[in-house]
Amino acid sequence: TLGAAGLGALAGCASLDGPSQDGDTPSITSKTPPADPADYEATVRAASGTVQPGGDLASETWVYNDQFPGPELRAKAGDVVAFELQNELPAETTIHWHGVPVANEMDGVPQVTQQPVAGGESFTYKFRAEPPGTYFYHSHVGLQLDRGLFGPLIIEESDPHVEYDREYTIVLDDYLTREPQPLFGEDSFGSGGMMGTQRPPYAGLLVNGRSAADPAVFDVREGERVRLRFINASSATLFQVQLGGHPMTVSHADGRPVDPVTVDGFQFGSGERYDTILEATNPGTWEIRATPLNGSEPPARAAITYDGVEPSSPVGPSQSNNLLSYGDLRARSPLSGVSGNPDRTFDLSLSPGGPSGQWLIDGQAYPEADPLQIRSGEHVRVRMTNQSPVPHPMHLHGHFFQVGDAVKDTVVVPGHMGQETFDFVADNPGDWLFHCHNLYHLEAGMARVIEYV
Numbered sequence: 001t002l003g004a005a006g007l008g009a010l011a012g013c014a015s016l017d018g019p020s021q022d023g024d025t026p027s028i029t030s031k032t033p034p035a036d037p038a039d040y041e042a043t044v045r046a047a048s049g050t051v052q053p054g055g056d057l058a059s060e061t062w063v064y065n066d067q068f069p070g071p072e073l074r075a076k077a078g079d080v081v082a083f084e085l086q087n088e089l090p091a092e093t094t095i096h097w098h099g100v101p102v103a104n105e106m107d108g109v110p111q112v113t114q115q116p117v118a119g120g121e122s123f124t125y126k127f128r129a130e131p132p133g134t135y136f137y138h139s140h141v142g143l144q145l146d147r148g149l150f151g152p153l154i155i156e157e158s159d160p161h162v163e164y165d166r167e168y169t170i171v172l173d174d175y176l177t178r179e180p181q182p183l184f185g186e187d188s189f190g191s192g193g194m195m196g197t198q199r200p201p202y203a204g205l206l207v208n209g210r211s212a213a214d215p216a217v218f219d220v221r222e223g224e225r226v227r228l229r230f231i232n233a234s235s236a237t238l239f240q241v242q243l244g245g246h247p248m249t250v251s252h253a254d255g256r257p258v259d260p261v262t263v264d265g266f267q268f269g270s271g272e273r274y275d276t277i278l279e280a281t282n283p284g285t286w287e288i289r290a291t292p293l294n295g296s297e298p299p300a301r302a303a304i305t306y307d308g309v310e311p312s313s314p315v316g317p318s319q320s321n322n323l324l325s326y327g328d329l330r331a332r333s334p335l336s337g338v339s340g341n342p343d344r345t346f347d348l349s350l351s352p353g354g355p356s357g358q359w360l361i362d363g364q365a366y367p368e369a370d371p372l373q374i375r376s377g378e379h380v381r382v383r384m385t386n387q388s389p390v391p392h393p394m395h396l397h398g399h400f401f402q403v404g405d406a407v408k409d410t411v412v413v414p415g416h417m418g419q420e421t422f423d424f425v426a427d428n429p430g431d432w433l434f435h436c437h438n439l440y441h442l443e444a445g446m447a448r449v450i451e452y453v
């Protein structure tokens with residue numbers, strides 16, 4: 001269980017290291033977990049388990065509720081949810097509710113928002129499920145996400161702005177059959193070069209825990225509108241996703257509704273989500289293909305079938321040039337408070353560096369790195385320049401941000417001096433992690449704490 005004394009000690013450290021408090025009353029008070037009884041409760045048990053993706057990819061690893069990916073947690077918007085993490089691992093763990101702006105103490109970041117949950121202990125995460133959208137949850141300790149400690153989290157809207165007859169959640173993953181190891185250290189730069197520090201060689205790329213040898217199958221009926229909720233739950237893979245036989249209409253980005261935009265495919269990094277609508281007008285057996293853009297494994301594949309017909313050999317996507325870009329995304333409800341000049345701007349370089357091949361944000365590696373300090377109520381702008389050749393999917397906890405005309409929580413900054421800028425309102429006081437969602441970069445220092453002062 002959570003030691004209140006421990007948290008007090010953490011908070012104490014933070015204020016000792018930070019600037020002295022000037023006694024200003026923050027204009028926005030910290031969120032607290034809802035006091036109401038839970039509308040929806042579930043147990044998430046982290047333990048060892050055997051994973052069988054098909055082919056020769058079986059492995060003994062760590063999973064939630066003996067499932068891989070973990071169980072789909074579903075709540076209705078506005079529900080109070082209580083998820084009890086039972087830790088039966090031989091290690092400490094936590095759960096982070098990726099994308100959901102929960103109260104800080106429920107965010108699941110070890111040493112920042114809570115003491116990690118020891119083996120044999122449990123911890124209940126309680127929050128109000130809002131806003132509606134496609135999210136996921138995962139361990140935020142070390143490289144545990146890459147073992148299999150993740151699952152989808154869906155918050156259902158009471159009034160969907162798109163109509164659909166059927167929906168599927170499609171979780172993409174890069175899969176190891178052995179224990180993940182950090183890629184930085186004495187000789188990782190020397191041996192693998194900068195690309196070598198980006199991701200391990202994966203045994204396979206999976207859709208809903210299935211390999212191409214025994215693929216996931218999504219059955220539809222002619223004439224249906226099918227909502228596909230794509231989640232990039234990989235630890236280090238940038239995917240390009242395309243469907244055989246159908247265009248797709250993107251309806252949500254990172255859970256937030258956008259004006260529908262029809263494309264042949266999209267690319268997304270670790271931590272990003274897109275919902276798309278498929279109009280089932282083209283009977284057949286079609287392939288969902290997710291090709292790694294920063295790896296050489298064969299694509300992740302799954303099948304769409306009509307009327308339960310056996311997927312003999314699904315037809316893949318044709319060549320496509322019409323891929324989604326961030327500039328195509330227009331949020332149905334833009335963030336308020338982010339127009340005009342920001343109150344504070346951070347100009348941050350993303351680069352490799354340090355004596356042992358670390359990854360840096362503005363020259364510093366987490367956890368030693370200085371926090372980025374903001375004040376409650378401010379309009380904050382973050383500008384990132386990627387001084388490395390590899391993409392970085394940057395994720396902000398506790399807040400949505402505006403990037404172009406989209407509202408998101410994760411944005412890929414392309415390599416070779418690529419830039420992205422996002423704006424957010426400091427409306428959720430607490431200490432929040434901001435980091436690269438490539439787990440191997442995070443583990444090698446690519447994170448900062450955003451601290452309200």
Ligand code: C2O
Nearest residue numbers: 096098271395433
């Ligand atoms: Cu998903 Cu911090 O992460």
Ligand code: CU
Nearest residue numbers: 392436438441
């Ligand atoms: Cu990165």
